[in-house]
Amino acid sequence: APLLPLIPGLAETGAFAGELLIVPSLSDTGLLLVLALVCTLFPFALSLVALRHMSAFSAQLAVNLEPVYAIVLAIVLLGEQHELTPVFYAGVAIILLAVFVHPLINRPRRLRHPEVLGTSEAKGVVD
Known part of the structure; x- marks a missing residue:
């Protein structure tokens, strides 16, 4: 103002x-x-x-891959890999490791009391 x-x-x-x-x-x-x-x-x-x-955490892990997609597309389409250092590749490896290891570590658990969920989320729950 x-x-x-x-x-x-x-x-x-x-x-x-x-x-x-x-x-x-x-x-x-x-x-x-x-x-x-x-x-x-x-x-x-x-x-x-x-x-x-899927959980919001799992969705966010997938969103974290967006910079990796952008950089790979820049390399493939524009040839922009001149300034990529080993530290960059280590960072990409850490991101990919987190994204691919998370589903192996975090198995979905069955809810004991599904009635605590909202009605749109409580699939198969009868009143």
């Missing part, structure tokens, strides 16, 4: 020079819709479905 009076002056400076609001073209609008629906909404909906079948 204290910087609000400075906003009109930003339009004339460096990165903010020119139009501040540009209406996207039809092709840009289509691409933005694809990004919003296919790359954001659909994976989010799938993650919510997956959370019904």
Whole structure:
């Protein structure tokens, strides 16, 4: 709020020079819709479905692989492996080890009293 009076002056400076609001073209609008629906909404909906079948901790372990995917794609598609050190590979090994060992160590346990779960989670429980 204290910087609000400075906003009109930003339009004339460096990165903010020119139009501040540009209406996207039809092709840009289509691409933005694809990004919003296919790359954001659909994976989010799938993650919510997956959370019904796994713990939040297990889901977070899978999310931890995202930087590894990004780096592997950068290596394969862009040839960006010039600055990767042995420490980087050790970090990737630790992440992969945690992700793949967790299911072996943490076996799902059967609940003794499933009636304590919420109604949407208590599959097969009869009143």
